[in-house]
Amino acid sequence: MKPQVVFVLGGPGAGKGTQCAKIVENYSYTHLSAGDLLREERGREGSKFGQLIDSYIKEGKIVPVEITINLLRQAMEKTMEMDPQKYRFLIDGFPRNQNNLEGWTAEMNDKADVKFVLFFDCSNEVCINRCLERGKSSGRTDDNRESLEKRIQTYLQSTWPIIELYEKQGKVRKVDASHSMDQVFADVRSILDKEG
Numbered sequence: 001m002k003p004q005v006v007f008v009l010g011g012p013g014a015g016k017g018t019q020c021a022k023i024v025e026n027y028s029y030t031h032l033s034a035g036d037l038l039r040e041e042r043g044r045e046g047s048k049f050g051q052l053i054d055s056y057i058k059e060g061k062i063v064p065v066e067i068t069i070n071l072l073r074q075a076m077e078k079t080m081e082m083d084p085q086k087y088r089f090l091i092d093g094f095p096r097n098q099n100n101l102e103g104w105t106a107e108m109n110d111k112a113d114v115k116f117v118l119f120f121d122c123s124n125e126v127c128i129n130r131c132l133e134r135g136k137s138s139g140r141t142d143d144n145r146e147s148l149e150k151r152i153q154t155y156l157q158s159t160w161p162i163i164e165l166y167e168k169q170g171k172v173r174k175v176d177a178s179h180s181m182d183q184v185f186a187d188v189r190s191i192l193d194k195e196g
């Protein structure tokens with residue numbers, strides 16, 4: 001079975017990770033967070049990319065796709081090797097810019113099908129406040145005001161055009177992410193139930 005992919009996009013703190021966890025509990029999807037995979041690679045002993053990833057994350061910049069795509073591809077392969085039934089993936093926080101999209105197209109276009117983009121729509125203000133709140137306990141190096149300003153800039157400048165591009169292809173399923181967790185999930189459910 002060819003991997004079936006849903007890209008999950010939205011601003012920092014829009015609730016991508018939270019909602020993906022709920023999806024995994026209720027549907028047969030495997031959640032792959034590009035950010036989590038990068039943080040794991042950053043901490044891996046012997047990684048050539050630890051320093052680079054660290055500085056990109058703090059600066060809210062997007063890591064060159066060669067690094068990210070390898071992590072995603074390996075994670076997908078590993079999942080399907082262990083259980084071929086697990087061919088449905090939520091790819092969270094990717095593709096975030098043109099470079100990401102080009103990398104995906106070059107490497108994965110014929111290896112996986114992108115079904116649609118689940119887009120968590122949320123004002124910048126709500127996003128920033130949620131990340132600052134999360135920053136009290138997340139231990140993340142980028143959940144502080146300075147990094148957040150940069151992350152929002154990157155989101156608006158680089159990720160927004162990618163969402164628009166998918167929108168033009170009729171592939172965006174938008175959810176209002178400013179509501180409560182349960183309310184947002186109810187909307188997510190109705191989308192997933194419709195998509196099959």
Ligand code: UDP
Nearest residue numbers: 012013034035056057060061062063093094
């Ligand atoms: N990141 C990246 N490429 C990706 C995903 C994440 O470079 O494909 C980096 C980027 O610096 C981003 C950070 O990892 O700001 C955190 O991403 P994550 O998705 O974990 O943050 P979230 O949007 O969930 O708050």
Ligand code: MG
Nearest residue numbers: 016017033035
């Ligand atoms: Mg996340």
